[in-house]
Amino acid sequence: MTTNIRDVMTTNIVRLGQDTPLRQAAQKMRDSAIGDVLVQDLEGALCGIVTDRDIVVRGIAEGMDPNEARLRDIASTNMLTLDPDASVEAAVKCMQDNAVRRVPVVQKGKCIGIVSLGDLAVDRDRRSALGEISAAPPSN
Numbered sequence: 001m002t003t004n005i006r007d008v009m010t011t012n013i014v015r016l017g018q019d020t021p022l023r024q025a026a027q028k029m030r031d032s033a034i035g036d037v038l039v040q041d042l043e044g045a046l047c048g049i050v051t052d053r054d055i056v057v058r059g060i061a062e063g064m065d066p067n068e069a070r071l072r073d074i075a076s077t078n079m080l081t082l083d084p085d086a087s088v089e090a091a092v093k094c095m096q097d098n099a100v101r102r103v104p105v106v107q108k109g110k111c112i113g114i115v116s117l118g119d120l121a122v123d124r125d126r127r128s129a130l131g132e133i134s135a136a137p138p139s140n
Contacts, residue, residue, distance in 0.1 A: 005091055006084040008120060009105045009113035015040050018047060018072035022059050025050060025071055036102055038111055039075045046104060046111045048075030081106040082115060091115050 014037045016025055025037050029052055039048035050071050058074040060066060081104050082091055094103060095117060105113040 023066040
């Protein structure tokens with residue numbers, strides 16, 4: 001088991017501008033085999049996160065046109081972040097206390113990765129159901 005976030009975080013992150021249409025974000029998620037994108041403002045600063053579930057529940061299910069609605073319309077903006085040198089235990093506590101599944105990892109004001117429940121499961125108990133699922137290659 002590792003001791004800090006840097007060793008378990010995912011560095012294959014996708015950043016999109018807040019004015020990106022939902023459809024384009026969904027296509028990027030599909031093409032990259034990921035379930036979330038980080039949203040940045042015009043200056044490139046992290047300002048939100050959008051998951052594939054957000055696109056469906058907050059966007060399409062609410063009647064938004066995926067070609068017209070923008071990431072800023074559905075993004076979670078009250079984000080927690082972690083430093084890459086934070087302990088894995090701190091990440092677990094952060095997720096538990098705030099009922100979140102993903103936390104961006106920020107160093108010197110720049111997002112360098114994201115840590116998810118799956119990342120922690122693979123690190124802490126790879127043989128658990130979540131650990132095995134998370135370690136498996138993405139399905140298409």
